[in-house]
Amino acid sequence: METVELLIDNIPIKVPAGTTILKAAEEAGVHIPTLCYLEDINEIGACRICVVEVEGYSTLAAACVMPVHQGMVVKTNTPAVRASRRMNLELILSDHDSDCPTCIRNGNCELQTLCEELNVRNVRFEGTKKHERILDTSTPALVRDTGKCILCYRCVSVCDHVQGVDAIAAVNRGFETTIAPAFNKGLIDVPCVECGQCILTCPVGALYEKECIDEVWTAIADKEKFTVVQTAPATRVSIGEEFGMEPGDISTGQMVAALRRLGFDAVMDTDFTADLTIMEEGHEFIERLTEGGVLPLITSCSPGWVKYMEHFYPEFIPNMSTCKSPQQMFGALAKTFYAEKIDLDPEKVVSVSIMPCTAKKYEAQRPEMRDSGYQDVDYVLTTRELARMIKEAGIDFKNLPEEDYDDPMGESTGAAVIFGATGGVMEAALRTAYEVITGKTLASVDFHDVRGLEGIKEATVDVDGTEVKVAVAHSLGHARELLERVKAGSQYHFIEIMGCPGGCIGGGGQPIPTDTEIRDARMKGIYEADEAMALRKSHDNPSIKAIYEEYLGKPLGDKSHHLLHTEYTERSQY
Amino acid sequence: MVKENRVVLRNHGELDPLKIDEYIARDGYNALKKAFNMGQDDVIEEVKASKLRGRGGAGFSCGLKWLFTKQVEADQKYVVCNADEGEPGTYKDRMIMQYDPHTLIEGMAICGYAVGADKGYIYCRGEYPYILDILNTAIGQAAEKGLLGDFSIEVRYGAGAYVCGEETALLASLEGKRGEPSCKPPYPTVEGVWKKPTVVNNVETFASVPSIINKGAEWYSSIGDPDYPGTKILTLSGDVNNTTFFEVPTDTTLREVIFGLGGGMKDGKAFKAAQVGGNSGAFVPESLLDTPIAFDSMESISATLGSGAVFVLDETRDIVDVSCRVAGFFVHESCGKCAPCRIGTTRIHEIIERIGQGRGNAADLVLLKDLGSVMAGSCLCGLGQAAPVPILSVLKHFAEDYDAAIARAGEVC
Numbered sequence: 001m002e003t004v005e006l007l008i009d010n011i012p013i014k015v016p017a018g019t020t021i022l023k024a025a026e027e028a029g030v031h032i033p034t035l036c037y038l039e040d041i042n043e044i045g046a047c048r049i050c051v052v053e054v055e056g057y058s059t060l061a062a063a064c065v066m067p068v069h070q071g072m073v074v075k076t077n078t079p080a081v082r083a084s085r086r087m088n089l090e091l092i093l094s095d096h097d098s099d100c101p102t103c104i105r106n107g108n109c110e111l112q113t114l115c116e117e118l119n120v121r122n123v124r125f126e127g128t129k130k131h132e133r134i135l136d137t138s139t140p141a142l143v144r145d146t147g148k149c150i151l152c153y154r155c156v157s158v159c160d161h162v163q164g165v166d167a168i169a170a171v172n173r174g175f176e177t178t179i180a181p182a183f184n185k186g187l188i189d190v191p192c193v194e195c196g197q198c199i200l201t202c203p204v205g206a207l208y209e210k211e212c213i214d215e216v217w218t219a220i221a222d223k224e225k226f227t228v229v230q231t232a233p234a235t236r237v238s239i240g241e242e243f244g245m246e247p248g249d250i251s252t253g254q255m256v257a258a259l260r261r262l263g264f265d266a267v268m269d270t271d272f273t274a275d276l277t278i279m280e281e282g283h284e285f286i287e288r289l290t291e292g293g294v295l296p297l298i299t300s301c302s303p304g305w306v307k308y309m310e311h312f313y314p315e316f317i318p319n320m321s322t323c324k325s326p327q328q329m330f331g332a333l334a335k336t337f338y339a340e341k342i343d344l345d346p347e348k349v350v351s352v353s354i355m356p357c358t359a360k361k362y363e364a365q366r367p368e369m370r371d372s373g374y375q376d377v378d379y380v381l382t383t384r385e386l387a388r389m390i391k392e393a394g395i396d397f398k399n400l401p402e403e404d405y406d407d408p409m410g411e412s413t414g415a416a417v418i419f420g421a422t423g424g425v426m427e428a429a430l431r432t433a434y435e436v437i438t439g440k441t442l443a444s445v446d447f448h449d450v451r452g453l454e455g456i457k458e459a460t461v462d463v464d465g466t467e468v469k470v471a472v473a474h475s476l477g478h479a480r481e482l483l484e485r486v487k488a489g490s491q492y493h494f495i496e497i498m499g500c501p502g503g504c505i506g507g508g509g510q511p512i513p514t515d516t517e518i519r520d521a522r523m524k525g526i527y528e529a530d531e532a533m534a535l536r537k538s539h540d541n542p543s544i545k546a547i548y549e550e551y552l553g554k555p556l557g558d559k560s561h562h563l564l565h566t567e568y569t570e571r572s573q574y
Numbered sequence: 575m576v577k578e579n580r581v582v583l584r585n586h587g588e589l590d591p592l593k594i595d596e597y598i599a600r601d602g603y604n605a606l607k608k609a610f611n612m613g614q615d616d617v618i619e620e621v622k623a624s625k626l627r628g629r630g631g632a633g634f635s636c637g638l639k640w641l642f643t644k645q646v647e648a649d650q651k652y653v654v655c656n657a658d659e660g661e662p663g664t665y666k667d668r669m670i671m672q673y674d675p676h677t678l679i680e681g682m683a684i685c686g687y688a689v690g691a692d693k694g695y696i697y698c699r700g701e702y703p704y705i706l707d708i709l710n711t712a713i714g715q716a717a718e719k720g721l722l723g724d725f726s727i728e729v730r731y732g733a734g735a736y737v738c739g740e741e742t743a744l745l746a747s748l749e750g751k752r753g754e755p756s757c758k759p760p761y762p763t764v765e766g767v768w769k770k771p772t773v774v775n776n777v778e779t780f781a782s783v784p785s786i787i788n789k790g791a792e793w794y795s796s797i798g799d800p801d802y803p804g805t806k807i808l809t810l811s812g813d814v815n816n817t818t819f820f821e822v823p824t825d826t827t828l829r830e831v832i833f834g835l836g837g838g839m840k841d842g843k844a845f846k847a848a849q850v851g852g853n854s855g856a857f858v859p860e861s862l863l864d865t866p867i868a869f870d871s872m873e874s875i876s877a878t879l880g881s882g883a884v885f886v887l888d889e890t891r892d893i894v895d896v897s898c899r900v901a902g903f904f905v906h907e908s909c910g911k912c913a914p915c916r917i918g919t920t921r922i923h924e925i926i927e928r929i930g931q932g933r934g935n936a937a938d939l940v941l942l943k944d945l946g947s948v949m950a951g952s953c954l955c956g957l958g959q960a961a962p963v964p965i966l967s968v969l970k971h972f973a974e975d976y977d978a979a980i981a982r983a984g985e986v987c
Contacts, residue, residue, distance in 0.1 A: 048914050
C-alpha cells in the first residue's frame with residue numbers, strides 16, 4: 001500500500017495514502033475533537049469542530065474527512081484553530097436548548113464534553129432559536145426533540161446507511177433546517193421501525209426512548225398490584241457499563257438483586273422464554289423442513305426487523321416464524337400460566353420487561369399482543385431506564401451480592417443467553433433441531449460460523465445427511481441485502497435476522513456509547529455466559545420440560561398456538 | 575477611454591439564436607470541427623496555454639481541470655455546465671444562453687471531446703424557465719446536423735437554491751438529491767456526477783472556448799491581464815448611469831468600468847461604494863477603484879471578481895442598511911448543512927440589524943469581525959466562506975458608518 005509522510009504539529013508520521021488527517025493525528029498521538037463525525041457512518045464534515053490548519057490552504061480543513069498527502073504540514077493547535085472551534089461551539093450552543101440539568105443526556109453528552117474540553121466559558125450570541133420546537137412523541141418508543149438537535153446528521157446517516165430505513169432527513173433550509181420525517185410529520189406517519197439506532201448515535205438529547213419509569217414506580221408502590229419483571233439476555237452484559245463496569249462484564253446476579261431491591265414482586269428471566277422460543281420455532285422449522293412448508297423460515301424475535309419486514313418486504317410474511325418474541329411469550333405466560341400457578345387475579349399482575357431495545361416498547365403495544373386477555377407486557381424499560389431507576393434508588397449496583405431468578409420462569413440454558421448476539425438464535429435453534437431430528441447428541445454445541453460481527457453470515461450444517469443451509473443478518477441494511485439475495489434465487493432453509501448491528505447487544509435501548517468495540521466486548525460476554533451455563537441446549541431446560549408437561553402440552557400444540565404464536569400485517573411504506 | 579472587446583458576446587444581437595445556420599454562417603462549429611481534427615491532448619493543451627481561468631468565481635485553470643478529468647480512468651465521464659446563475663445583479667450567463675446558445679453548446683462539445691465524455695448536462699437556474707426551449711431547440715438543431723459527434727446534452731433545472739451554484743451542491747441537485755455541498759476532495763474531476771469524473775465549468779467559461787480554439791491560445795492570452803487573460807462580462811447595477819452589461823479585457827479597472835463604460839454616477843451624486851462579484855463580493859471604496867478587475871488584483875484588495883456583477887452605491891446610501899440586507903440574503907440562502915454557516919449567517923444578520931436599529935455597541939463590532947473571520951476560514955463550502963466577505967469589507971472600509979450607528983445608539987440610551 002502506498003504510504004505518505006506528513007507532519008502533524010511537527011510530529012513526523014507515516015500513514016497509508018487516503019488516511020484522513022483525523023486518523024493520522026490519532027497515530028501521531030494528537031487528539032482532534034469531533035462532534036458530527038461517526039466513523040464509517042457519518043463522515044460529512046458538517047460541524048466544523050475538527051478543523052485544522054494545513055500549510056498552503058487558504059481555509060481550515062475538516063480533519064475528519066480531509067485525506068492526507070505527501071509532505072502535508074498540519075497544525076492542530078493554532079490561534080485560528082482554537083478560535084474557530086470555540087466560535088463554532090458557541091454558535092451551536094446559541095441554537096441549542098441548553099437546559100442541561102433536566103436533559104436526559106446530562107452527564108453523558110458529547111456537546112457538554114466538548115465545551116469542557118475546549119474551554120467554552122460564555123456564549124456571546126443572543127438571538128432567536130431555530131423555528132418552533134417540535135417534541136415528537138407520536139410513536140410508542142421514541143421521542144424526538146428538535147430543540148436539542150444540533151443537526152449533526154448522525155441519526156440521518158445511521159437510519160439511511162446502516163438501517164436502510166431512511167425515515168428522517170433534513171427538512172427546510174438554512175437556519176430553519178430540521179431533522180424530521182418527510183414533510184415534518186411525526187415518526188408514526190413514516191415507516192420508522194423504532195429500532196432506536198438514532199438514539200445511540202445522537203450526541204445530545206435530541207432523540208431518546210419514551211420513558212415509563214414513573215409508571216413502573218407507581219405499579220411497584222401499588223399494594224394491589226403484583227409486579228413481575230423479566231430481563232432480556234443482552235441486558236446482563238451491558239447494564240454494568242452504567243455503573244463503571246466494563247462492556248461485556250456479566251452482571252446477571254447483581255441485576256436480579258437490584259430488581260428485588262427496587263421492589264419487584266417476582267424477578268424472572270426472558271431467557272426462559274428464549275428457550276421456549278427455541279422449542280416452538282425449532283419444531284416449526286423441523287415441521288417445515290420435513291413436511292414441506294415455506295422455506296426459508298425467518299426468525300421473528302426482533303420487533304424492529306418484524307416492522308421493517310411488514311413495511312418493506314411483506315412478501316416474506318409466509319416465511320416468517322409465527323413465534324412471538326421471547327418478551328411476548330413471557331408476557332402471555334405471566335398473566336396466564338404464572339398467575340394461575342400462584343393463584344393471582346391476572347388483572348392484578350403488572351408485567352414489566354427490561355430490554356436492550358426500544359422497538360420492544362412498540363411490540364408490547366401491538367394489538368396482537370393481548371392473548372392473555374390483557375396487554376401481555378405492560379411496561380418495557382430499556383437497559384438505560386433500569387439503570388436510571390437503580391441510580392435513583394441509591395443502589396450500589398457494582399457491589400450487590402448476586403441473587404438468583406425466581407421460579408418457575410427463571411431457569412434457562414446457554415442457548416437462551418446467546419439470543420443476545422447476532423447468530424445466537426440460529427445457533428440455539430440448530431442445537432435443538434439437530435438433536436430432535438437426528439436423535440443424536442451434538443459432539444460440539446458451538447456453531448462458530450454464525451457468530452461474530454460480519455454483516456451476513458452463512459453456514460451449512462449436516463443434519464443426518466441433509467445439508468441445512470442457514471444465513472444470519474444483523475442491521476436492517478444487511479437484512480435487505482440478504483433478502484435481495486433470496487429474491488435473486490439464493491437458497492436457504494433458515495434465516496436469522498436481527499434489526500440492530502450486532503443483534504440485541506447493540507440494541508437501541510443499550511447504554512450509550514454503543515460502538516463496534518463495545519458491541520464486540522458485550523458479545524464476548526454473551527458467549528462467556530453461554531459457556532458458563534451447566535445446560536446449553538434449550539430442550540434440556542427442566543423448567544421448559546415442566547411447563548410443557550404441566551401447561552402447554554407440546555410444542556406447536558393448541559395452547560402454544562393461542563399464547564405463543566402471532567401473525568403479521570402488511571404495512572405501507574408511505 | 576476603455577472599450578468593450580466582445581469575445582464571448584461576439585454574436586450578441588448579430589443573429590437569431592434559434593437559427594443554427596446563422597451561427598454557422600458566423601464561423602459557428604468551426605472550432606468543434608477543428609478540435610475533432612486535433613488530438614484530445616492538443617485541445618487541452620491549447621486551452622491550458624490560453625490561460626483561461628474559470629469565470630464562475632473560483633478562477634481555477636480551465637485547461638488543468640480538463641486535464642485532470644481526462645487523466646482519470648473511467649468507463650464514463652461527464653461535462654456539466656454550471657448555469658445556476660444566482661448572484662443578484664448577475665445575468666451574463668442568461669445573455670449567452672438566450673442570445674447565443676450555440677456558443678455554449680460548442681464549448682461543451684469541445685470539452686466533451688477533449689476529456690472523453692459523451693454526455694453533458696446544463697444545470698440551469700430555476701428562475702430561467704424561458705431558457706429551456708431555447709437550449710433544447712439549439713441542442714436539437716446541432717444534433718440533427720450531426721455536429722456534436724457522439725456528444726449529447728441534457729438540460730436540468732434547479733429549484734431556486736443559490737447554494738446550487740456551488741459545484742458539489744449543484745451535482746447533488748442534478749442527481750435529484752437535496753442541494754447540499756459536500757467536502758472536497760474528492761473533486762468532481764475525480765468523482766463528480768453519478769460518482770464519475772466530471773468537468774464543471776461556468777457558462778461563460780465554456781462560451782470562451784470556441785474562440786480560443788479558432789484563434790489560438792496565443793491570441794487569447796494576449797488579451798487583458800497576463801495571469802487572468804481574456805475578457806470578462808460585467809453587469810452593472812445601482813446608482814450608475816448605464817445599468818447594463820459590458821465585455822471588457824481583464825486589465826480594465828473598476829474606475830474605467832464605472833466612470834467610463836458605466837457613464838458615472840446618476841444624478842451627479844458622489845460615489846460611495848461598489849460591491850463587486852455579487853452578494854458574496856466585497857464592497858470597494860473609492861480609494862481602490864483603480865484596481866484592475868482581474869482575479870488576482872481583486873484578491874490583493876480582499877475582493878473578488880466573482881460573477882462580474884458591479885453594484886454601485888452613491889453617497890446617500892446607508893451602508894449599515896445595505897450590509898444588513900446582504901446578510902439577510904445569506905440567512906435565506908444558507909443550506910443549513912454546516913454549523914458556522916447555518917447559525918453564523920443568522921447571527922451576523924441579527925447583530926447588524928441590532929446596530930442598524932440603534933441597539934448596537936462596540937462589542938458587537940468585535941463579535942462581528944470574529945464571527946466573520948471564523949466563518950470565512952471554517953465554513954464547509956464557498957457560500958459560507960464568502961458570506962462574511964461583504965460584511966468584513968464594510969467593517970474595514972466603512973468603519974465610520976458603523977461607528978456612527980453605534981454612536982447613535984449611545985445617544986438613544
